[in-house]
Amino acid sequence: MKKSRIFYGFVALFLIGSFFGILFARINPSSAEIIFSNLREFLGGNINENMDRFSLFTFIFFNNSRVAIISAIGGVLFGIVPAGILFFNGFIVGIVIEYFHLQGEDLLRIVLAILPHGLIEIPAFAVAGVGGVEWYFELVRGEGTLGERFLNGFRKSMKMLAIALVMLLIAAFVEAYITPTIASAV
Numbered sequence: 001m002k003k004s005r006i007f008y009g010f011v012a013l014f015l016i017g018s019f020f021g022i023l024f025a026r027i028n029p030s031s032a033e034i035i036f037s038n039l040r041e042f043l044g045g046n047i048n049e050n051m052d053r054f055s056l057f058t059f060i061f062f063n064n065s066r067v068a069i070i071s072a073i074g075g076v077l078f079g080i081v082p083a084g085i086l087f088f089n090g091f092i093v094g095i096v097i098e099y100f101h102l103q104g105e106d107l108l109r110i111v112l113a114i115l116p117h118g119l120i121e122i123p124a125f126a127v128a129g130v131g132g133v134e135w136y137f138e139l140v141r142g143e144g145t146l147g148e149r150f151l152n153g154f155r156k157s158m159k160m161l162a163i164a165l166v167m168l169l170i171a172a173f174v175e176a177y178i179t180p181t182i183a184s185a186v
Contacts, residue, residue, distance in 0.1 A: 006133050010126035013083050014090035021094020036099045057176035064168045068128040072161040075132010082129025113183035117175035124167035131160025
């Protein structure tokens with residue numbers, strides 16, 4: 001299977017998750033509000049409104065890096081872990097979009113608060129997941145002993161993870177420094 005098909009499949013899972021998150025919030029706004037409140041409380045312990053941008057940047061980068069590492073390593077399990085991560089993140093993003101929209105927030109402003117960094121961040125998670133799936137395929141279809149296939153797959157996965165981490169570094173910078181300016185301009 002080509003890397004590009006896996007990559008686009010992961011991105012599609014994020015978009016499908018977003019659609020279901022929006023649908024869920026629209027059908028059951030009280031449950032969406034509870035989920036949003038829990039999410040805010042969970043992140044609220046780590047992020048506060050007085051946090052300087054560099055601290056926000058480092059928090060976002062390290063949090064997203066942890067998720068990318070889990071995605072890359074978990075990809076070796078038939079791609080289930082990165083698929084789940086992307087679908088779940090999409091679902092949460094969908095809930096957040098619809099929650100703010102139901103609260104009267106302008107849809108353009110919501111999209112501008114997500115899109116600038118999301119265009120880099122979501123593909124980065126997909127790239128990390130593709131690396132894990134490559135590791136799986138190397139184990140199953142590669143040449144050499146099991147140990148050689150394991151190491152070859154691991155190397156491939158870590159190269160993809162390195163690319164994803166660079167993308168996440170850029171995305172965290174955009175999210176901490178650029179996105180707030182763009183979103184507040186609307």
